Amino acid sequence: MVFPEDYKVVGISYEDPIEKWEKKAPIYFATKYMIAYLPDGNIKIITVETESTDTLLTKPIKLEIIAEGKEVILHKAEHDAHNRTKLILLAIEDCKGPVNTVIFTGRDKHITFVHKPTMLDVIKIEIIDLIPPEPPWLSFAIQRLVDSGILGELNIVFERTFIDIRQFEGDKIVYPCNASELNGKYLDSDDDIEDGSLLVGCDISRELFELRFPDYTYKQINMCPLRTEFVKPSKPFITRCCQTKKTGLININGHDGVVVHWGASEYDIVDAIRLLVSRLDEDL
Template sequence: MIFPKECKFVGNAATSPLGDKVYFLTEYLIHPTPDGIEVLKIQPKDGIGLMRDIESVELVAGPKDTFVWNKEVNTHDRAGLVRKALSTKKRCTVFGKEDDHMTFVCDPDLSTFETVHVFDITPPNPSLVDTLAGLESLGFFETANVVFDHHIRDISKLDTEVYPCRAGGFPHTLDRDIPPKGSRIACCRTGRQICHENYGYDFEFEDICPITQLNREPFIARCCRAENSGIGMYNGYFGAVVHWGANPKTIADALFAMIKEWRERND
C-alpha cells in the first residue's frame, strides 16, 4: 500500500507557475491530464531553496486506475480513508480538493494497521466503543496506525431477571430494587458484592464485566473497579483497562500507552 504519511508530501500539479520545479518536501504529485487524474512519484534534486528541479518521475497510478473522492473527508482519519479507498474498487483513490489538502491511497490494505480489540457491553450505550469511534473519526489515532475490532455484548439477551441499573432500560435492577431470593442477576463483581453485603447469598449470577469476556489481544476494555485500571495481562491477554466513566483523554492516553508497550514487547 502507498499512503503518504502526511499531506505535506503530496503536491497538486494542476498548474505550474514555476515550470517543472516542485516544493522540496514533495514526494508525490496529483496531476490532472486530459484523460483524468494520475498520481506521480517524484524525487526533487538536491540543492538549496524551497523550490527544486525534479530528479526523477515515476507513474504510481494512471487515470484508468484512479478514483477521485469528491466528498469531504478528514485526511487525518487514515483507517477511514483506507476503508473508503477499498470501497471504490480502484487501485488508487485521491482525496481532497485543489484548494485544500490532498492525499491518496494506492493498493489499499487494512492489514498494515494494528488491530485493537475493544470489549464493551450494551445497553445502555457502549460508551468505550462510542468514544473510540468518535476519536478515530477525528483522526486522533493517526500516528498510532490502529484499527478497532468491536466486541459488544448485548446483556439484554441474557436469561436473567435482574440487571445492574435503570439506565439500560431494564424493569428490575440492583440500583432501584431488592432482588427476590433465588433470582438470576446480570452483574459484575461490584453487583455481587452489593448483593452479598445487603441481601445474602441466595442468588445466581451472570458475570457481565467486559474483562471476563477477553479472548484476543491487544485489547482495551472498561471496568467499574478502579483497581483494575491499567496496562498489562488480564486473564492471559495483554491490553488496557480503563474505568467505567473514563473521559476521552484518559481513554486515548491508555490506548497510546498500551500500543507502545505492546509493540515494544513484540519487537
Template sequence: MIFPAHCKMVGAADTRPLGKKIYFLSRYLVRQTEAGPEVLEVTPADGPGPMMRGVAEERILAGPGDVAICAEPVNLHNRADLIRRAAASNKRCTIFYGRDEHMTFVLDPDPDVLVPVHVYDIVPPRPHLSETVRELEATGIFGELEVEFVHHLHDIRTTGADIYPCRAAGFSRTLDADRPGDGDLVAGCLTARQLLAECYQGDFSVANICPLDAVREEPFVARCCRSERTGSTTWNGYAGIVVHWGASPREIYEAIGGMVARWRVAR
C-alpha cells in the same frame, strides 16, 4: 502501499506558474492530464535553499487509467477509513480531497496493515467505551495508529436476570435501588458480588456481565469498574488495556495509543 504520512507532502500541479519548481515539502504531485489525473513522486533538489526548488527526480506512480477520485470530501486524518475506501475503489490509486481542499492519495491499498483493536463493552445503558471510541475515530485522532476497531457488545438483557446493576438502563429492579430476594438472579460482576456479600443475606446467583471477563481477542481495550484493574494487562491470556468505567475521551485515546505502540513493538 504508498500512503503519504501527511497531506502537506502532496502538491497540486494543475498549473505551473514557476515552471518545474515545487514546494520544498512536496514529495508527491497530482497533475491533471487530458486523459485524467496522474500521481507523481518527486524529489526536491538537495541542500538549503528557497521555498520553491527544482526537481531532482520525478516518476509516475499511477496514470489516469489507474486513478480514481473519491466523490465526497473526507477526513484526511482518518487513515483507516481512507485505506478501506481505496481498497473498495477497484483502482490502484484513489485520490481524496479534504473538507479544506487539501488532498492525499492511497496507492496499492493494503487493509492488512490495520491492527484490529477489539473493544469490549456492555449495553444497556449507553456503551460508554464503545461509543467514545466511535466518536474519537470519526475525528481522525487514531489516524496515525492505523487501527480498525472491532466492537464486542454484550446485551445484558440476554441474561434474563431478576435484578440489574443500576437505574441508568431503565430496568424495573436494580441493585442500586431494590433489595434482592432469595433465589434472585443478579446481573453483575465482582463489585456486585462484593455488595451482595457485604449488605445482604440470601441465596443469590450472579450472571457475570463484566466486559473484561468477556475478552477473547487481542489486542483489546475493555471497560471495568474496578480501578485496580486499569492499565496495561494480560487477561485470560490476551494482551490489552483496561480503562475505568467513566474514563474520559482523552484517557481512552491515550490508553489505546500506548497499547497499540507496545503491541507493534512486541510483534
C-alpha cells in the same frame, strides 16, 4: 498500499517532473511524492527520493512513476484529509477496472492520494461491553468519535462484542444497580434480596453483596469484561471497568487492549485508544 503519512510530503506539478528532474530543477525538501497534472490530461503519481539538506530546497536523486493514465482517478467529493480510514474505504470503492490510485482533495484544499488501497494496513479493534443499555455507552461514544473524524489518522476500525445480561433475568437474580431496568433485584436499592440468590455482577458487586448480606449464601456470574468467561478478546480491544486501578493497557488471551473507567468521558476514550494504537505500533 501507498498512502502518504501527511499531505505536506505530497507535491503538485503541472509539468512532467521527470523532464524537470533532467533539467536539475530543485524540489521542496519534504517532498516524497508528486502528483503531476499534465497538459494532455494525463496524471502521474511519482515517488521521490531527494538529497539530504538543511535548506528548504534540495535536489531529487530518484523519481519513480507508480501510477498514471487510466490507473488514476480524482475522487469527486471533498473529505477530511486527516481521516485516513475513511479515505482508504472510499479508495477501495473507487478502485475498479484499471484504477489503482485515487486522488483526494481535503476540505482545506490540500491534496493526497491512496495507491492500491487495502484494509490489511488498518487495525481492527474490538469493543467489548455490556448491554443493556443498547447501545452501551462505550460503543455509543466511540461511534460519535468515529463520526467526528477525531480518530481518523489512526488507521483503525472497530468491531463490537456485547455481553447481554438480559439472559439472566428472574426473581432471584441480583444486579448491581437499577439503571439496567432488568427484571430482578438491585444491589444498590433493594432490601428484600433473598438468601440463595444469583448475583450477576463484578468483583465490586460481590464485595458489596457480602457487606450488605454477610450471612447469605449466593452464586455469582462475573460479568466484568476483564474476568468473564463469556467473552475472550480475539484481537486488540477496548473495554470498561469500574475500578480505576485496573484502567490502562492490559493483555488478555494474548491480545493487547486498553481499559477505561466505567464512566469514562469521550476525552478519556480518545486518550485510551491512542495509547493502545501506540502500543500496537511498537509491536509492528
